[in-house]
Amino acid sequence: MSTEALTPDRILEATEEVLRRYGPGKATVVDVARALGVSHGSVYRHFRTKAALREAVTERWLEQAVTELAPLAEGPGPAAERLTTWLSALFAAKRRKAGGDPELFATYEVLIGESSAVVAEHVDHLVGQLARIIEDGHRQGEFAAPETGFTMIARAVFDATDRFHDPVHAAEWSAPDIDDAFAAVLALVLRGLRA
């Protein structure tokens, strides 16, 4: 394979594949290079350390949800509906990832534990989308004026719905009453936001 075709994206795809195959404990940069048919020096030209590569692949995985959810945050439409759709889509995306490929999900849980800065940034992006919906809702007279600013109230909504998106709760997502529990928390949060 020529190094011209070696984009960061291709390396990250190969890294995910290697992680899936060997697990987070054993995957090395040499494995990634071998999977791509290049020297490990070529990989290091794009990602200077193994830690940087692991962070980048974690960021890529987390940010897929941010990219998917962005259009739902944009509007138009009533803010309560958009908030419902956005939170439901976030929960659905997380469940799909946890249930669809449990081993890869467990691998990323390990990586997430190593990359607190990446996770914090990811949460900021999601909270930013929520803040935008809530600010629109306030402008349209649907939601009350937040006492503490839109980011703070968005963070409270994110925290209050934590059970339905934080991977530490993944084992609960297949419980028979989880959808009712989600609906009840969502209704409580929406009442808390309304003008």
Add this chain to the structure above:
Amino acid sequence: MSTEALTPDRILEATEEVLRRYGPGKATVVDVARALGVSHGSVYRHFRTKAALREAVTERWLEQAVTELAPLAEGPGPAAERLTTWLSALFAAKRRKAGGDPELFATYEVLIGESSAVVAEHVDHLVGQLARIIEDGHRQGEFAAPETGFTMIARAVFDATDRFHDPVHAAEWSAPDIDDAFAAVLALVLRGLRA
């Protein structure tokens, strides 16, 4: 030691001590009997299996919080204040346990993972106390009529504040912004409950 003095409570105290010393993987009924200076048969007269003993000690540990919180649920006083005090006391109790004796806390996390029926019953007790506060609040005109019954709305409040009492979140409880985050979720939940 005479077997007359061998109450379930004494056995459970000794079990906790043994768990603290050997960890959840290694502690045995023989260790517990030895710590009490009795035969393992004497322990089995009170707890028929090792699993039953582990469940009982987990239940005892969890239910300490329920006993502590019960007076706060009772009233009198405005329901919003009682709810605030109750949720703050729950968070404080959990933080104290996690921070004060991290090894024992980690041990109980393992036991909790084994005893889903005990945990479910424990959560029901806490949700029952919350439901009582919310029902009082509704009777006093402070909280709105819940669309779905008091237990369901109490469960939603419990879930929405999950980040501040579920042991899976213990690592976050020493974050510098955790008290602000708790206050923001609490304010959102109270607005959601108000008439």
